[in-house]
Amino acid sequence: MPTERITFPGHAGSQLAARLDLPDGPVLATALFAHCFTCSKDIPAARRIAARLAAMGIAVMRFDFTGLGHSEGEFANTTFTSNVQDLVAAAQYLNTRGLAPELLIGHSLGGAAVLRARADIPTIKGVVTLGAPFDPGHVSHHFDDALPEIQSKGAAEVCLGGRPFRIGKAFVDDISDVALGPAIADLKAALLVLHAPRDETVNIDNASQIFLAAKHPKSFVTLDDADHLITRQQDAEYAADVIAAWATRYIQLKPPAPPIGTPEGIVRVTEADPGGFLQDIQSGPDHHAVADEPVSYGGTNRGMSPYGFVSSGLGACTSMTIRMYARRKGWPLVGVSVDVSHNKVHAQDADSAARGKIDQFTRKIRLEGRLTEEQKQKLLEIADKCPVHRTLEASSQVETLLEDTLFTA
Incomplete structure (x- = not known):
């Protein structure tokens, strides 16, 4: 994920x-967090959300x-x-960059801020809040003890999260x-509330x-046992x-036509966790998956392994090919399931002319329906004509190119 450091x-x-x-x-679209x-x-939640959206074509x-952070100015003078x-x-x-935002995402008091800011950003189509207060005055409980001094002296230093701030x-x-109620009622954008x-x-x-103050379309999703800062990776x-x-559902993500020679478009894989092996896999704007390694291999087991995806591709292609043939023949095939296992075997076990180890994929195909033995055998033959099967059996060439880095973190 390219990241550009900027100031404005x-x-x-x-x-x-x-x-x-x-x-x-x-x-394809832009979000503001x-x-x-x-x-x-x-913070981790902001980084992960930004990475996930960027993987599907949304700049954040x-x-x-x-x-605060690396920004100029005096926090004590802000409101x-x-x-x-x-x-x-x-x-x-x-x-000014040609990236008019269509999505606002706000965490805690930032969530209250995006609800209020929506009216002044006309391009917004969706607003998301995470752990946001309905009453921004709620944050004053963090420094209740300092309120008398703030009122009498105009400001006071308080400790928040182990760091000093002047309020x-x-x-x-x-x-x-x-009062956020009127702003929420007049949001004129889809709303997602996460809490x-x-x-x-x-x-x-x-x-x-x-949620109750907002008009439809609106959605409410629980974050279960997450803490307020959403610190856990999961x-x-x-x-x-x-x-x-x-x-x-609310932002039209229209990718350009895929390059010539790639009729199915490009599958883009982006590292999601530099400390582990979690990967975001995006195929066009509509299809997302995650890949990972088991915990025993240093991963977090959040998704299938790379070989798991290869096996699933073989299984899916096999099932589709069988279904296509049975449908064309009008045979009474009710259902298909394919179990695929992958292993490394000594090459001489499969081919005496080969050396070392090769990949072996084992398929167990289950056919449901009142099929004759002849029909079952024919469908078994058809399974070997699956395009992915043929690709795995044939010698494949993988060309690897190093792309120029446009932006650095």
Whole structure:
């Protein structure tokens, strides 16, 4: 996944730091991600969601709000309203790049911000919230003890997540005055609400209020036992998959015609976890899968192994070929199932002229229906005419090219 580091002017002119995660191929749509209160653009959930969307052709810009992460400005001078203004500024920057955003994604207070910002970003077709509060004033419970000092002195230093932050009176007053209900009711975009029932930071009642305030189309998906920051990889992966699948219903992803000579298009494989072996596999805009290795081989067992995909291709092609022939003949074939196993065997066991080891695929074909023995034998012969079978049996050539790197992290 190519990533471009960029800066753009925020609401007050300070340069805000951002990452623009791009697809390896053409950009089919653009999303804008807003991080949680006092977090940054680089939290695991943001990275995983961006990677998943980029794999299906959606560029994602995630940025640090004013005064946070690598962005300029004083956090003490920011408010919820200024966060919304930063989001609008980010959308305006994307417009100048010809990447007008169609999807807004917000985590925690960032979720509340995208709900409010939607009205000022007319190109948005879908809004996603993760663990978002219905009342932005909810975040003040993080620094309840400092509220008297903030009110009397205009600001106070508080410790959030083990780090010091200076909270100003303007921020406290602003979040107290925000009412999201009207903005949600007038969203004029599809809404996806993601929330964990056991979220101890933002109670799930907030998700219910957001959902009830919205008009259709709207969806509500639980994140089960995820924590508020969605820190576990499997929870971030699940959220990313849900968002990716949901987005295709409201954003038209129209890829260009595949290159000449590739009638089925290109299958793109993108590394999803540099610390393991998880891979995103995208075939056009509609078909996604993940590949992995078993835990015993250093993977996380989140998907089939590469050889598992080869075996599944052989099994699927075999079943389809048998079905096609039986359908053409009008034979009473009710169902087909194919069990495929893969192993390495000594070449001399299969061919005395060969040396070393070769790959052996074993197929067990089950045919259901009132078929004669002659019909069954014929279908067994037809199985060997499966195109994938022929490819595996023949000598194949794999050409490998090194593509120029357009952007670096």
